[in-house]
Amino acid sequence: MKEMLDKKKVVVGMSGGVDSTVAAYKLKELGYEVIGINMKLWKEEKFEDEQFENDGGCCSLSSVNDARRVCSKLDIPFYVVNFKEIFKKKVVDYFVDDYQNGRTPNPCIACNKFIKFDALLRKAHELGAYYVATGHYAKIEYDNNINRYLVKKSNEDKKDQTYAIYNLTQEQLKHTLMPLGDFNSKDDVRKIANSFDFSMSKKKDSQEICFVPDDDYSGFVERYIDKKFTKGNFIDLKGKILGKHNGIINYTIGQRKGLGITFGKPTYVIDINSKTNEITLGDNEGVFKKNLIANEFNSIYYDKIEGELEVYAKIRYSAKLTKCIISVIEEDKIKVTFMSPVRAITPGQAVVFYKGEYMIGGATIERSF
Known part of the structure; x- marks a missing residue:
């Protein structure tokens, strides 16, 4: 199969945002045959309704329409591909499981590993494309001395996203392009977007987790597992009970505000124990x-x-x-x-x-x- 892949053909994951749009624009400018694909991801039923669509959501109805519009302007094919099942299994289920066990997950990293650079890459190969590309701010290069693909920081340090792609394999890096890594600022990227789509250049960067657009993580997890998290004990470093917490999912290490309990001095979450349903509190030093x-x-x-x-x-x-x-x-x-x-x-x-x-x-x- 891979012998048939075209090294001048690339699939770009189109979210409808500025970065993926300019990535597609830049690759076409460089002479690649570009195909735009919007990934249809799993979303809770309450957010399927149009009343919950928002401009920043990467898989909202408005974003799909934006992606379709810019692909038309770029004169490149556009497809919407259903990745709901694998996204639910590899990203959403992992997210919920981690929170239930007192951890703080990073679903964007899981999405990169299993969706953007795995499922999407397989789809690219099915279409005969050698590469998949995204709007990440990072650079990929091959070092002939050590015979490995390396990941280098973006020119724009404030936007650098190398942290989020640490788990990519050599095979994935071999088939990945990230054209935004050479830009010196996000303003330069927006200028390109503005040159052919004024409304696109004004879009805000997406901040929230795409499948929890209201930012209510605890509410989402409780709805997903159909269970309320039980209250438990706040304890100090010696195990003394200090009061009651509202369920471990509502807390994270280092948290100070929103504890629901005061001690007359700054107090922080030091540890979360899902097995005993206890949260350890202490001072900042801890x-x-x-x-x-x-x-x-x-x-x-x-x-x-x-x-x-x-x-x-x-x-x-x-x-x-x-x-x-x-x-x-x-x-x-x-x-x-x-x-x-x-x-x-x-x-x-x-x-x-x-x-x-x-x-x-x-x-x-x-x-x-």
């Missing part, structure tokens, strides 16, 4: 940790890591890079020791590693200590 264990480690830069490796890491998309040492303790499990304490290391989130301008891999945080 939120800082120097070590973590992470699983499902994916290395992009190195074929294999042996011994200790000194790199920089961040534990969430917006976090600052912190110097650390990583060591592999099992096949896909690593220990990370930071040179200085890091605030609110959160199970379920990703820890992603960097070496200079290169993102070298990452893993899912299991616990901190």
Whole structure:
């Protein structure tokens, strides 16, 4: 099958937003045969109604229409492909399961791994396209010295999205294009959008999780599993009961506001134990940790890591890079020791590693200590 793929043909995941639109525009300008595909993803029934459609949702009715319109202006084919079943299984079910177990999931990372660079890539191959492309701000290059595809930070540091694609495989990177990585600013991207579609250039960036457009995560999970989360105990570091919480799904590590309980001093969530239904509270110092264990480690830069490796890491998309040492303790499990304490290391989130301008891999945080 792959021998029949055309290296000048690319499928672009069209969300109806500025970034994917300009990605398609840029690739056509570079001489590629571009096909636009909008991915129909699973969405809760209450948000299928038009009254809940919003301008920022990547799979709303208005966004599908926007994607269709710009593809017409670009004179490229446009298709809507149903990925509801796999999205529900790989993204929504995972999201709900993590929250039930006291973790804080990152569904966008799961969507990249299983939908945009797997299911969509397979669809691209079915259409004879060698590549899939998205509007991510990142760069992919091949290093002949080490015979590996590498991921490099975007020119626009504030928009850099390498954190969200740490789990891509060499095979996926081989068939992926990210034309926005070379832009120096989002303003430059909007200028291109404005040149052929004024209304598109004014669209706001999508912020919310696409299948929870009202941002009510706890309400969504409770509706999804048809069960209310039970109240449990707030405890201190010594196990003393401090009061009652409203269900572990309503809290995350490092949280201070919205606890529903006051102590006359700043108090933070230190730990969440889903097995005992207890949430540990403490002062700000208790939120800082120097070590973590992470699983499902994916290395992009190195074929294999042996011994200790000194790199920089961040534990969430917006976090600052912190110097650390990583060591592999099992096949896909690593220990990370930071040179200085890091605030609110959160199970379920990703820890992603960097070496200079290169993102070298990452893993899912299991616990901190």
